[in-house]
Every structure is written in structure tokens, then in C-alpha cells.
Amino acid sequence: MWHGEQLDLDAYLARLGYEGERTPTLETLRAVHRAHVLSVRWDNLDSFLYRAVSLDLADLQDKLVRRGRGGYCYEHVTLYAAALERLGFDFTALSGRVRLGAEKILPATHAMLLVRVEGRAWLSDVGFGDSPLAPIELVDGNRTVIEGRPFLLRRTEVTPGADGWALHHPDGAGGWTVRHNVTLTPQYPVDYQVGNHFVATSAHSPFTRRPFLQRVRPDRLDQLDGLTWTTTPAGATEPAQERTLEPYELPKVLEDTFGLELTGHEAESLVERVR
Incomplete structure (x- = not known):
């Protein structure tokens, strides 16, 4: 589905500086997740300059891998999903709503993966920009500190009538604020194409401004x-x-x-x- 067979896995892992095992284990997931977040930049420059962002895997490999450029969540996750598929992981693509203190309901335009490995489910969010440096286990009330950065995952009503999960980080005043929420409704490449079109081209998207x-x-x-x-x-x-x-x-x-x-x-x- 994510065209992993078309991915130059050697080139992708070299871009990440990853030289570890290529088996679908939790250790591999954690290492590839961390390497991706630290190696592939987050930016909206194509949206800002051109109002055009391609999610074609060949274009993503050229841009993010060969030319060393950055991208935003849809680009990161489409490339990352192809790599995990090639490595043999079992995962579902998801969409979430960025909050960061917003009171109104924002569109579900944040992409991430739910990876199932060794009998557990992990939220692997490599495309937020300020992404966690490790996957976070999908357990209600999971409070974790990843390389000095605290996170809290809660199961809750994320929009009126819809239950899901909310990922929190510290609010700077001793409490927590929601960075994004997500339901577990599976997403497919075509769904990401729709969200990507809005983010990359709409006058209502902050990334075009x-x-x-x-x-x-x-x-x-x-x-x-x-x-x-x-x-x-x-x-x-x-x-x-x-x-x-x-x-x-x-x-x-x-x-x-x-x-x-x-x-x-x-x-x-x-x-x-x-x-």
C-alpha cells in the first residue's frame, strides 16, 4: 500500500545514519524513529514558496533522501511508512488534530503511524517537527520522559462525540497542554493526499502564509x-x-x-x- 518495494532502503537508512538490524523488532522501531527525527528536517518551504507538495514516493526520495531537504508531516510519514513496510512492520496510518492551546476544532491534518510490535501498540510520530525521539506506547495515562522531554498520553473525548487519544506536553506552568489528538480510524495514501492538498495550497492554511x-x-x-x-x-x-x-x-x-x-x-x- 505504501510502495515500500519502490523505496531505496539503503539510501534512506544511510540518510538517517542507521546501521542497525533490519528486522521488525521494537529495538529497530525505536532506533529508526529516533534517527528519522534527528536527521530529516521539518519545514513547509515548498508550500510557502510554491503551494505545491508532492507525496509521490519517487519525489520524496529525491527531496528528503538524495537532496537532504526537509518536509512536513505528510511527506515524513509517507516516506517513513514505506520504510517500515519494507522492514516488515505491522502498522496503521492515522490522522490527528493539532491543538497547542487552540479552542476551536482544527482540521485533522497531522499524520502519524500506530505500529504494532511484540504484542503492543506504539504511536510513532516522526512528522510533528518537535517530535518525540521515541515511539510512545498506546496506554491510557502513559507518562514518559524521552531524553529529557516529558509526554503524557490519555484516552479521552477528542472532539464532540468522538473518543480517541490526546498527546500532552508540559504547559510551562506545572501542568499539561494537548499538542495533538488522534482517533484510531485507519488512513490511506489517498486520505493523506486530500489533507496534503489543503495544507499545501489553501489560503486558509498557515503553511502558505x-x-x-x-x-x-x-x-x-x-x-x-x-x-x-x-x-x-x-x-x-x-x-x-x-x-x-x-x-x-x-x-x-x-x-x-x-x-x-x-x-x-x-x-x-x-x-x-x-x-
Whole structure:
């Protein structure tokens, strides 16, 4: 279904720097999940610059693997699903709604996988940007700390009349806030195509109105939202550092901090569009 047979698995795993076992075990899942989050950047540049994002696996391999570029959740998860399929994992694709303090119901445009391995189910969310560095077991009340980053998973009513799961992270005031929620309704590549079309092209999508990039490292998170560059230490043991950039600074920050080298045309287009 996810065209794993078309994936250049050697190239994908080399992009991740992964040299471990290729068997569908929990150890493999954890290692590939972590390597993907740390290696493949999160950005919406194609949506912002072109209002066009392809989910064709050949295009994703060229962009995310061979050219070392980044993408957003639909791109990450489509590529990741092909890899897990090729590795022999049993999984279901899901869609969730990002919350992050929003009071209104937002569209279900966040992609992730539910992976079943060794008799247990794991939420494997590699495409959030600030993604957990490991899968989280689907157990109500599961409270875990992953490399200094706390998470809480709860089963609850996620929208009126719909039960599901809500993934929480600390709210900065001693409590929890929902980062996204999800039902276990299976999703298929065609469903992701529909959501991707809205996110990449709609005037109502925030991704067509400003650049947004994220890079996770074991010790920190870098985010660029428009012209605001924020660096947050893992576990928030130290205060975040925030800086407002000038448009001309964007290409160098993208290269030096986010590991994304734009072509000359892309760099010019990005600076001009932001201006």
C-alpha cells in the first residue's frame, strides 16, 4: 500500500545514519524513529514558496533522501511508512488534530503511524517537527520522559462525540497542554493526499502564509516561525532564546542552524516573499 518495494532502503537508512538490524523488532522501531527525527528536517518551504507538495514516493526520495531537504508531516510519514513496510512492520496510518492551546476544532491534518510490535501498540510520530525521539506506547495515562522531554498520553473525548487519544506536553506552568489528538480510524495514501492538498495550497492554511522550520537535536529544539528564531533547551531546564531576523538573514540561518542549503533561486524567492 505504501510502495515500500519502490523505496531505496539503503539510501534512506544511510540518510538517517542507521546501521542497525533490519528486522521488525521494537529495538529497530525505536532506533529508526529516533534517527528519522534527528536527521530529516521539518519545514513547509515548498508550500510557502510554491503551494505545491508532492507525496509521490519517487519525489520524496529525491527531496528528503538524495537532496537532504526537509518536509512536513505528510511527506515524513509517507516516506517513513514505506520504510517500515519494507522492514516488515505491522502498522496503521492515522490522522490527528493539532491543538497547542487552540479552542476551536482544527482540521485533522497531522499524520502519524500506530505500529504494532511484540504484542503492543506504539504511536510513532516522526512528522510533528518537535517530535518525540521515541515511539510512545498506546496506554491510557502513559507518562514518559524521552531524553529529557516529558509526554503524557490519555484516552479521552477528542472532539464532540468522538473518543480517541490526546498527546500532552508540559504547559510551562506545572501542568499539561494537548499538542495533538488522534482517533484510531485507519488512513490511506489517498486520505493523506486530500489533507496534503489543503495544507499545501489553501489560503486558509498557515503553511502558505509564512515559513516554518523545526530541527530537533538531543539537547535542544530550534524553530523558525516567520522571522522569529527560537532555541529551546531539551526539558526546558534553561529559558528559551529568541531572536527576530531580518529577511536577508534567512538563507544563512537555514543552512547553518537547520542544515538546509537552498538553491540561489530558492534563497532569493524566500527573502523576497518574506519581505
